[in-house]
Amino acid sequence: MTLNAHLSALKMPKAFLPSLGVIATGVLLMTMQTTSAQAAGQYYNCANANGCKLVSNKYWTSSHTKTQYPVVLVHGANGFNRLFGVLDYFYGIPETLMSGGSNVFATKTSAIHNSEFRGEQLLQQVKTISAISGSPKVNLLGHSQGGIDIRYVAGVAPQYVASVTAISSPEQGSKTADVAMEELQLSETSLVTQALLPIFELLGGSLDIGSGIKVQEQDGWQTLQALSAKGSAPFNAKFPAAMPTSYCGQPADTEVNGIKYYSFSGIGQITNGLDPSDYLLAATGLAFAGEPNDGLVSSCSSRLGYVIRDDYKMNHLDSVNQVLGLTAWGQPDPKTLYRDQVNRLKKANL
Template sequence: MTLKDRLRAPLTPRALLPSLGAAGSIAAGVLLMTLQTTSAQAAGQYYNCANPTGCKLVSSKYFTSSHTDTKYPVVMAHGLGGWTKLFGVLDYFYGIPETLMAGGSEVYSTKTSAVNNSEVRGEQLLQQIKTITAISGKPKVNLFGHSMGGIDIRYVAGVAPNYVASVTAVSSPEQGSKMADWVIKQVVEGSANSGYAEGEFNVGSQIALGFFKFVGGFMDVGSGISFKEIQEQDGWEAVTALSTASSAKFNAKFPAAMPSSYCGQPTNTEVNGIKYYSFSGIGQVTNGLDPSDYLLALTGTTFDGESNDGLVSACSSRLGYVIRDDYKMNHLDSSNQVLGLTAWGQPSPKTLYRDQVNRLKKANL
């Protein structure tokens, strides 16, 4: 181990032994054996993998429970316009990595292009997963993807199944989003031509797509990526990838654990040795104090009365073993945004993730 690796390594009782002397080593050894014989022996870590060249340890917690101490690390993938830990303060999965870490999980938060299609983002995610397996020493990972991230992780499972133990899609538009269809309709019909080349759009549409690119770059920088390393952003690719037409093409290439019809239930929950799961919610205004709820109430009108969370319908969210698709939570609630302002009197999103990771633990994953 290099000096740099030693400095970055978590401080554990075992790591302390060489520096304590004989008496100290005996005492530390007794402490270590005590820890190994208690139920509170798991050590949870939380890493931010926004840096293209590696992952940074954010925090580590010892003397915790082992409720979410899985065999393989938990890897979290953000959705469209997402980030990891924004300016070192705000988690995309607000409070969820810390909750899992407290139960013994080794959690890695990943960063792909905030604005692009799932094949581009999926390739970026795969490279980070290879880094994560090297850091953790574990050959596989448990993938969690929120929204578009739930499609990105399916791409990774499809092209590199040897790296994946499980896939959990959270409020993910696996069969596309009618909101994306509506946006495409507005952009195309508002342009001089009906073509799909970005150069054919009118000025207003080009400004809107340019704004998508700006948001993507901002989220990269906010996640700790330098200006020189900002990843490729493409607003039009991102929106079209989430349409029902493009999703059908993607699903033809990566059909694992998908239902055979739009509102059907998946028949396969395990493919190529990978277990697939999903959960999602319905409703838009779930907490009157959250201003984003009212925007989701507006976007939810594009679904023509179909049950949805403001951006994704319940039918489109189904993949593998459907835990539930009717939790009282909107699209942002399902990653515990904004600042944990979710529905009163309902299960906390942090609890849902914790229960799912415990489910993976029981499955020896």
Template sequence: MQNRFMKWIVAALVTIVALPAPSWAAGYTQTKYPIVLVHGLFGFDRIGLVEYWYGIPAALRSDGARVYVAQVSATNSTEVRGEQLLSQVKQIIAATGAGKVNLIGHSHGGPTARYVASVRPDLVASVTSVGGVNKGSKVADILIGVAPDGSLSNAVLASITNGLSQFISFLSGGSGLPQNANAANVSLSTAGSLRFNQKHPYGVPTTSCGEGAYQARGVHYFSWSGAKPYTNALDIVDPALALTGLAFGFAKNDGLVSSCSSRLGRVIRDDYSMNHLDEVNQTIGLTNIFETNPVTLYRQQANRLRNLGL
């Protein structure tokens, strides 16, 4: 009996080994236009061996995508960051001759990408918002309430966060970019986001938790986000996101942004079992092992854009 069981196990293992490894079709991520990744608050391109978009650029390039990682101010207003991104988009288009780009923005990178699409829709094929702060964040609202502009607490907080932003920028090779933590916080607040959306409404849902226009002025809009602040016991950042997630009460959120606020254009999903950092495969790939790998979501989005001729 035991020998038959062992033979069955060996046969099963041989069958598994003999099966072809899962693979993606050649050109799966090969979009017509280059993909530009836009980081969020306190974001960067690369610091040493650590990428903000951990493992994502290489995964997209592996099957044909041309991928560029933008570097904008770690902290500043959406408009300032947007102008920085616009300058880089122009450079990428000039270098590639592509005519347009596909923008994928995480967190504050969502509104930053939307700004470029709003002021120069002719240069943008699509905007994909990942955990984007499209209708503000209650965490930013709380920070403004605790440390209002002009207060001593605000001055201390701004000094610390601006210093951290400069340090991040220096380490990632982006020294010289202006940092303004107060301006970033205002942009990410509910009131600041409302003012921004009045000027740049494209793709933003007109209802509290609906979908926005899938396409406006030739630009396609997409979004997805997580809804689980704590996902991996080994990730040292997860407890902090679980704490900030309390700001949203019973509303679905990823620890920093509510699911409803993240919605833009065609909503792929707003309830992945991911937190705000999982959405960019951080911290260094320590994400929810029971959820789709975040890298796969970016590959699927590239394929979605490819199939639309973008």
């Protein structure tokens, strides 16, 4: 039966036909818009041994964090990506970014090693991510030592990197590492070193296993050296891009070799009395002798490229929304800081 016949049967005037056409067109357009708006942001868990595995995807209704290039999250020392398939290092952050349209990849390197070693592992994963996503470049966001590792990748393979964002990273070393080496009079061959470092390396191996990969090479001494002020100097001489020229100076460059550099960090140690890790950070923060710090990293040492802020009210673990979201009351939610930064990348066409 034709449409005219249907209209006659329903005793509807033929003049109503154009109206039906308009309605049908409107419904089609709304359907197309809904389909477009509900494209899924994706979250992948990546590791050297296993490549990248899709963890989840989420339909989004805004494109607030829909960047041109994928977002790659890089953990710090003693880090993991998704522990025992349940706990994300960047707690709740991948889901927040997915909800705005981001494609997110969490990487996994040796928990305990220096940034050139870890950076080379990271580079291999970046290449895998590029192949999986079909994207020639990625946006690298690194926390703590991860913010140094990503500088290595940007330095040796800039063709893969659109942006670098260092989060609470000891770019010029941590005084906590300095004090540990001085007070314990550590050397690579000392008895104290020989007793302590295997414990840290065992922890690193455990985190690898918990992340679902085989144990990678761990080296506690290399980590301690890399995170000290003295040990960070040779690395910074090799990879000076977007670094300040003095310890407490501001970076002069925010873009090098076509790569945009950013950083943000916080100060304070006890930010939430319910979080037991805050009290440990209060103890490690004593090494800074009153200099503004987050328990492990000073504001001065965290600066790289465009410094968004170096005085957020958050300690070192708050900056990845840990432990389990117990962060400072009445302060910006760490997840919002990531969302804002990825939106900043989007606006820069990255």
